Amino acid sequence: MTMTEPLNQKASDYFSPDYATARARFLTAARKAGGALTAHPHPLKGPGGEDLSMDVARIGPIHAEKVLSIISGTHGIEGYCGSAIQTALLEGGLADGLPADTALVFIHALNPHGFAWGRRVNEDNIDLNRNFVDFNAPLPSNEDYALLHDALLPDEWTQATQTALLESILDFVKTRGQQAYVDAVSTGQYTYPKGLFFGGHGPSWSNKTVRAIFETELAPARALAFFDIHTGLGERGMGELLSTVAPDSPSFALAQQWLGADIRSTQAGTSVSADVKGSMKAALIDRLTQEPGRERQIMAVSIEYGTKPQSDVGAALMADNWLHMKGKGLDDPQAVAIKQAIRSVFLIEEDDWAGMVHEQAERHIRNALKGLASA
Ligand SMILES: [Zn+2]
Numbered sequence: 001m002t003m004t005e006p007l008n009q010k011a012s013d014y015f016s017p018d019y020a021t022a023r024a025r026f027l028t029a030a031r032k033a034g035g036a037l038t039a040h041p042h043p044l045k046g047p048g049g050e051d052l053s054m055d056v057a058r059i060g061p062i063h064a065e066k067v068l069s070i071i072s073g074t075h076g077i078e079g080y081c082g083s084a085i086q087t088a089l090l091e092g093g094l095a096d097g098l099p100a101d102t103a104l105v106f107i108h109a110l111n112p113h114g115f116a117w118g119r120r121v122n123e124d125n126i127d128l129n130r131n132f133v134d135f136n137a138p139l140p141s142n143e144d145y146a147l148l149h150d151a152l153l154p155d156e157w158t159q160a161t162q163t164a165l166l167e168s169i170l171d172f173v174k175t176r177g178q179q180a181y182v183d184a185v186s187t188g189q190y191t192y193p194k195g196l197f198f199g200g201h202g203p204s205w206s207n208k209t210v211r212a213i214f215e216t217e218l219a220p221a222r223a224l225a226f227f228d229i230h231t232g233l234g235e236r237g238m239g240e241l242l243s244t245v246a247p248d249s250p251s252f253a254l255a256q257q258w259l260g261a262d263i264r265s266t267q268a269g270t271s272v273s274a275d276v277k278g279s280m281k282a283a284l285i286d287r288l289t290q291e292p293g294r295e296r297q298i299m300a301v302s303i304e305y306g307t308k309p310q311s312d313v314g315a316a317l318m319a320d321n322w323l324h325m326k327g328k329g330l331d332d333p334q335a336v337a338i339k340q341a342i343r344s345v346f347l348i349e350e351d352d353w354a355g356m357v358h359e360q361a362e363r364h365i366r367n368a369l370k371g372l373a374s375a
Helices: 019-032 076-091 112-117 143-152 159-176 178-186 205-218 250-259 280-289 310-326 333-346 351-374
Strands: 036-045 051-059 066-071 102-108 223-236 239-243 263-265 297-306
Touching: 019 036, 019 051, 019 076, 019 102, 019 112, 036 112, 036 205, 051 112, 051 205, 066 076, 066 205, 066 351, 076 102, 076 112, 076 223, 076 333, 076 351, 102 205, 102 351, 143 159, 143 178, 159 178, 205 280, 223 239, 223 280, 223 310, 223 333, 223 351, 239 250, 239 351, 250 263, 250 297, 250 351, 280 297, 297 351, 310 333
Parallel strands: 066 102, 066 223, 223 297, 239 263
Antiparallel strands: 036 051, 051 102, 239 297
């Protein structure tokens, strides 16, 4: 894609085939846009031996009092979409004509290990949006998860074990209801490191790294618009603007005002997402709003793009968890199918989906820049 072409490219042009390509495209676009780049190397490697890194591109003054920040890859594999949005915005000239008091801070691949290995979770099987809890306090309990864990992670992944798994889920739903099932599996759990939606037993590498980036890149700002890009929940191609704060909070009102759009609060039960504890966004808001003597305007939302039906997404996550916890390695023929399936539920490689995703992101982000200009 060149800078003069329209943004709605073919999906094949828009989405990278792997993490290393996505990273290289992002860094090239950021460099061309005049960005200052900082790499935060991850201690592990990707499946092809490639380097992993959380990369920060800052465009604009070091002491900018207003910052617009976009994060990709909080959930690893969802980074294909977020990375494409970041790169296309840079190539499309978002940084051109930026006001003198405003900077862009793009954080690429919050979870580079999951991105490269095709997983939603990180190197420790941790769901990063369950990992930003206070580990010195009692952790959120999720007793219902224990009832499902053994069924969710069978020793073998065969037709028979998948049928048995489905029956266990149906039994649970029959006695407890669909919502209790969704809550049990997806709100997070802190007791089964090999299980689904595991929140961890301490702050992960990504958690510690991004908190340090918050201090240097975001905390000095007086006004902040922050977007975290996700995929896998909601109606195909529709991007829900999702906030973790209560609908009566100032940050929520600011999001409504700046984006001029429907914002859903996970606390109000109106979102496609459950009310999850320990999200990165919530940690950022807590950090920046609870500092005595500092007044800041902070708008922080996720854009959550719908892909496939929830049952398909759930099945792909269960298979992928089995593969990495109990499978025979990524060269196994069964592994190839499982990795293709998980990519296909977090990224729709079709032109119309790519176009919808980008159009919404660009609209919201340009509105946020207008909001910042008035802040
Ligand atoms: Zn996500």
